Amino acid sequence: MEEKINRLKAILAEISDLNHATALLAWDMQTYMPPGGAEGCGNQLALLERLAHERVTSPEMGILLDELKPYAATLEPDSDESRLVKVTGRNYDKALRIPARHIEESARLTARAEQAWMEARQKSDFSIFQPYLERTVALRQEYASFFPGFDHPYDALLDDFEPGMKTADVKAIFEGLLPKQVELIKAITAKPQVEDAFLHQPFDVNRQWGFGEQVISKFGFDWKRGRQDKSAHPFTVEIGLNDVRITTRVDANFLNSMLFGTMHECGHAFYILGLAPELDHTNLQGSASLALDESQSRLWENLVGRSRPFWKHFYARMQETFPQISTVPLEKFYKGINKVTPSFIRVEADEATYNLHIMLRLEIEIAMLEGKVDVKDLPALWNAKMQETLGITPPNDAQGVLQDIHWSQGSIGYFATYALGNLISVQLWEKINQDIPDLEGQIEAGKFGALLSWLREKIHRHGAKFEPQELVQRVTGSRIDPGAYVRYLTKKFGEIYNL
């Protein structure tokens, strides 16, 4: 049986190498590729993805799995090999159910839909994008139909991003969260607003860049195992266990983009870099789910980077770097970067309003998939929901239903992971503070070693070995739950806004 496990690992290593080469191409496309390279890069990506897919679904893989599954059942269920066979089997079963025709049509549609979305957003004209979104919804409905075993069609979509998680679970979590966040925001907006004008002024981009590098160096980012570049949309990419790259964007007139973007992506990078080496080069490399992934980025961005102890350590250096804020007291700066204000654009939303943007999208996605809402009615529905939850109505569709690229890429089913990531980050944070009672003091002293070690030990090293609910349960003792997040928001913003 060892021979078969080794053969499985050899195939998985090949798939891993193909995926990492693909990742480099994708990274290059967003960072350094000259415009002329787009078509060639597209061809190369398509080929490498096909070669990986062929290996995931090969007849040899099917035979190997048939032979290995009974053997894996005899192993300790949490052992690496048992999980390896389980995850490989799951991926194989899923991949086999999706006809090549569906994959091809989705790819073709996506290429055109993204163009249409860009034009629609630019002109703020939903009708340009509508037919593409209608077809996208139909394809996602068809996709769900390939997996008839689920309770709800949305489950099939969600499962690709949050293995084992059900739509009903997410709904229950969000139902517990929504009223409390709406209530909190109402209370905040009734209070005098904090000032943040000092964040919106010219900041030298090279100094910004240097400051971001200093921060994540202190966090423990290992420049021998990664790098940071500029891109229009920040992202993190795994080229390999020892080559994880992040990107960020720098706004010459607003500090937050670079600052929190860099910390956010660094959090993603830590997850990949913290993998147990024995899981490298297998399909257990990666994260348990997108929500777990997001929990790591949000933890560094918000729970560390938007905290008072963090700025107690870094603020003097920041004022040195940017003399234009030398007269802004620490407390004023802290409140400014934590300003809560209902806004139209999700990616710019603060901690208190962010999840509301997500819940709105989830509700709409589920309704589209169930066929309970017509795509043509989305703009009106979107605006009504914005008014209902955030108390504001977008002035146009570009700032409303057309703001996110995701649907144009066929990604219906993963918005929830952003909000779940926020919830998990605070659940972990409560546990970390129990395990490291002096955490605040350490952060204030610019020491992040114990925090990073904890995350590596509890989360990162496991890669994709556990399902998200399972991992959260193992680490915190409970499943994903909004309680901690509500406690966190209430305490933090209660204090900032004197609620």
Add this chain to the structure above:
Amino acid sequence: MEEKINRLKAILAEISDLNHATALLAWDMQTYMPPGGAEGCGNQLALLERLAHERVTSPEMGILLDELKPYAATLEPDSDESRLVKVTGRNYDKALRIPARHIEESARLTARAEQAWMEARQKSDFSIFQPYLERTVALRQEYASFFPGFDHPYDALLDDFEPGMKTADVKAIFEGLLPKQVELIKAITAKPQVEDAFLHQPFDVNRQWGFGEQVISKFGFDWKRGRQDKSAHPFTVEIGLNDVRITTRVDANFLNSMLFGTMHECGHAFYILGLAPELDHTNLQGSASLALDESQSRLWENLVGRSRPFWKHFYARMQETFPQISTVPLEKFYKGINKVTPSFIRVEADEATYNLHIMLRLEIEIAMLEGKVDVKDLPALWNAKMQETLGITPPNDAQGVLQDIHWSQGSIGYFATYALGNLISVQLWEKINQDIPDLEGQIEAGKFGALLSWLREKIHRHGAKFEPQELVQRVTGSRIDPGAYVRYLTKKFGEIYNL
């Protein structure tokens, strides 16, 4: 038969995509990859190279070629399809003769030999490298033995870089060249030396970079289809027909590295960028040979970039960029960048001495391959030959036999291409000056359009369609010949040194 040609093209397109993805990985390794990425990148490169090799030598390829060869014989011999089948057949026949064991051992040896060479050069101790070079020579002898049809074992090696070219041809060319170059250098060294101290002083690296960009932009480098980055060793890489990247290095205290390096690599890039689109995505993409490739880089570096008309156009701008040379007259600058002086290091050699470095290596390579010289005797042989041709003896082996990386990479057989490239560049130059009588005037006016168009039309668009001798014959009316180069050196340096 059309179906079979299309199937062949589909396979060649896949190989091309794999090679281009490989090229991106190699580019990344030399430019942006963090050190930790080396091992993963090595795995990915090995996999992609294996996948390409499998396609080049697949049974399907063999069957297709058997069917297509008789058909290709009925086509016009210079047609794209005829050449496509011919070149594919040549590559297939070659690849099939080389046992996988040989490829693997060569790869393993290279990885260790390069390390050993680096250490040997650092310590200037040939004995560290000697056993690796002995094994390399043995492997290259074995490689030659896979191709028993050649007149000389070195032919088999040379043929990989200069298809169709024979060792006897190269020897005959070099025998006509060597005495004339030696004689010229003797005449030059008897004359008073020109001054070039002004080239060796601090030059702001960003300004250097900007100046290089200006020059190649004027040449016609299309930044939408390429880019330039920094690397320890300058190179040009084809990621695709519309994505060709060059790199250069900048020396803060010497102008020439950036200046002539940038023009050199730009010349290579033009070759790739000038391909006829109908040859894209096939194995006719690329160059006719390494010598032809080098003829293009040398043409822009030397015949354009080290010429008086070029500097008549650019020198005012250069003096503006670098006020530290504002008192150096144009004529003095021109002579300075063309200073001839026998030196130890090939890559720093001037136009008049460069080929002598190559001829020395060729003689040694052939003798090694014939078994007429023991590897252990190389340092002494090297030094004796240096004294004989250049009149100087290296003070140590680091500046002698250990200076070049090539042998450590298993590359025995292609040094000649550098010198052949020089010869071809001037053969082309004579022809270009006939076809564009006003060429000097155009260069002086900063106009390079007609020159680039000529090169595209005569050389670039054909890619790898013709063999090198065939292409030179087609374009210049004669085969590769040292006459033009000798005329050029004699005239140029006769004038600079008042011979």
